[in-house]
Ligand SMILES: Nc1nc2c(c(=O)[nH]1)N[C@H]1C(S)=C(S)[C@@H](COP(=O)(O)OP(=O)(O)OC[C@H]3O[C@@H](n4cnc5c(=O)[nH]c(N)nc54)[C@H](O)[C@@H]3O)O[C@H]1N2
């Protein structure tokens with residue numbers, strides 16, 4: 001993968017951020033982005049409809065949308081995402097006439113997307129090395145012919161988590177009618193560790209809490225999520241909890257600003273009276289130290305219970321719940337009792353005292369929520385860590401009661417919903433029999449490719465066609481330097497997108513770039529303007545209606561594009577009228593309801609229910625759809641990854657100025673890093689020990705035993721409050737360092753938060 005424009009890279013300016021998250025800084029940042037995207041007046045009006053019943057659902061994160069929204073139910077980052085989508089800037093055919101694809105590869109990720117919305121369907125021309133406009137009919141015809149010539153097993157249908165339930169359902173149906181279960185999506189790089197762990201232990205694949213549980217909880221744990229930047233609207237319920245003196249106990253190697261203090265920029269009183277502390281306790285654990293920390297807390301709780309039992313006092317554990325609802329408690333309790341405190345302290349980086357204090361708070365709380373993000377799922381032991389969080393909750397019956405439960409904070413705004421309506425490579429998660437019955441066909445029964453498998457297939461040549469419903473695959477995956485060259489040997493690449501990104505600049509033999517409507521745009525079809533729907537992190541489903549005039553008259557909606565390709569590829573099926581579905585999306589919702597009658601009961605009627613309608617989840621009712629029909633305690637196989645001397649654990653994270661591979665600005669305001677993303681955040685003592693000083697350029701080299709050298713140079717050292725031995729850099733710049741086979745066991749989520757690396761100065765002085 002060619003690097004971002006390398007020469008004259010600006011030095012990062014470092015100015016530690018002392019304000020709260022939100023506040024006046026937020027107001028200013030919002031002004032900046034609206035101006036930058038040239039949408040000042042219109043943008044502000046549009047924003048009033050964000051996350052409102054009968055408005056449109058934000059294209060940024062998947063945090064729950066309340067039934068009684070605030071006057072402005074959006075955050076700074078949601079507004080940035082809106083401005084980015086409804087920008088006046090355009091990437092037109094004239095633009096491609098003026099720039100070859102080779103030339104564009106020298107542009108940075110930010111420059112590419114900031115050039116504006118794609119306006120015409122395009123086909124790559126190798127002789128001219130650029131994209132030329134093509135009619136939609138020609139594009140569909142040629143894509144259909146290409147797909148028909150390929151073996152369905154060799155074609156991958158990737159989805160980034162933004163497409164609606166309607167588009168996603170049509171996409172998976174089309175793929176299965178074609179003969180493939182290759183449906184990796186961004187979830188495979190994200191919360192798949194959750195989707196693998198939770199079904200095994202509590203029988204559902206998603207978190208169990210509802211927004212209303214935050215009103216009833218009396219203790220919240222937060223593990224590995226940067227709420228400030230990545231789900232800022234969640235700071236509102238957290239703030240309300242903090243104001244009720246609910247302990248919020250955070251485990252994160254970095255001190256994330258919004259988890260410390262928050263000032264609601266929409267509350268005029270607060271803007272004057274000042275910010276609220278969010279976390280009551282903040283534990284900067286070692287990266288990858290979560291299992292050890294959770295086992296430590298569980299050990300202390302179990303030993304408190306042992307002591308209470310011996311003294312004839314009231315029990316600390318919810319013995320009734322454990323007996324009635326769970327299996328495996330004794331083995332887990334024995335495991336915890338056996339662990340030594342010094343070992344748990346070393347592995348977690350947290351003192352016994354702090355873990356015992358946490359256990360005491362847990363033990364006196366009646367309803368506990370555990371919330372978590374990528375700091376948990378993107379590790380070699382990510383699946384096990386999720387199971388440990390469940391163990392902690394099960395000890396006191398904290399699942400299936402008001403104010404308690406698992407809160408898996410998902411990423412993309414509809415990534416959870418896509419999995420719900422059949423975007424999955426795992427056949428056991430898809431009602432194939434039902435699809436077979438409804439559409440009178442025999443769906444493929446083999447498990448498809450995950451994202452990692454798809455990359456491996458691109459490398460070994462077994463994947464020949466790649467259709468992408470959104471996303472920036474080549475930039476989001478690990479080992480990009482290896483996968484991008486192999487990608488150009490693909491026969492077919494079809495990219496449905498809103499903006500130009502790096503994946504589009506690595507053409508296959510036949511490449512199409514198909515521009516689609518964004519969610520904020522009016523989606524006018526034969527029966528009038530259409531609504532779509534999505535599912536948030538709390539499994540509530542919301543309708544969404546675009547408001548903005550489409551940026552170009554040549555755009556098609558995602559359902560229309562999918563239908564166009566489907567019609568050109570598949571024989572007619574009397575049970576599916578693609579045109580009728582496109583004319584009226586409520587018919588697609590009827591089809592979703594027919595496929596999932598319990599989950600989507602009265603789908604069309606409930607589409608715009610304020611707050612969304614919750615999908616029924618068995619675990620919320622203390623019904624366990626696990627193999628044993630009980631909630632399952634589990635014993636971890638390992639407490640942490642072994643660390644060799646001189647090897648650092650690199651986490652690759654998001655800055656405030658980005659949405660995944662979309663870079664709005666080269667700043668990370670809350671971490672105080674401005675003007676460059678080519679930095680590595682390091683502990684001061686480590687910097688001194690390596691003989692470095694702040695501002696030095698360093699090279700990171702991955703320590704991985706597969707004979708492949710992975711290195712990244714020109715990273716500027718920034719001293720930061722992070723535990724010794726742990727460092728942080730930005731995604732996607734650091735993805736070249738992540739080996740494809742370094743992933744979470746069980747889920748294959750790339751272990752992007754636990755990459756073993758060595759550090760050397762750029763001038764190659766040897767460093768011990
Ligand atoms: N504005 C904005 N919003 C977004 C996104 C965005 O890029 N920008 N992306 C969206 C997507 S797809 C997703 S998945 C989410 C991602 O949201 P997050 O889950 O917050 O993802 P990251 O930014 O990668 O940050 C991971 C956090 O985990 C911490 N961490 C790292 N390693 C460990 C560890 O070993 N243990 C613990 N306890 N903590 C650790 C890091 O310090 C950091 O605070 O956000 C979504 N929302």
Ligand SMILES: Nc1nc2c(c(=O)[nH]1)N[C@H]1C(S)=C(S)[C@@H](COP(=O)(O)OP(=O)(O)OC[C@H]3O[C@@H](n4cnc5c(=O)[nH]c(N)nc54)[C@H](O)[C@@H]3O)O[C@H]1N2
Nearest residue numbers: 160186190470471472476496497498499652660661731752
């Ligand atoms: N090192 C490292 N790697 C990571 C991560 C990490 O933390 N560290 N995080 C992982 C995670 S959690 C995720 S979710 C993935 C994200 O991976 P992806 O979902 O593949 O990437 P995005 O950057 O979200 O995709 C951005 C592109 O989507 C297109 N787009 C935007 N809106 C729309 C739309 O409405 N429709 C269509 N069709 N296209 C649209 C635009 O063209 C834009 O360029 O990255 C993963 N990669």
Ligand SMILES: [Mo]
Nearest residue numbers: 186190411412
């Ligand atoms: Mo994600």
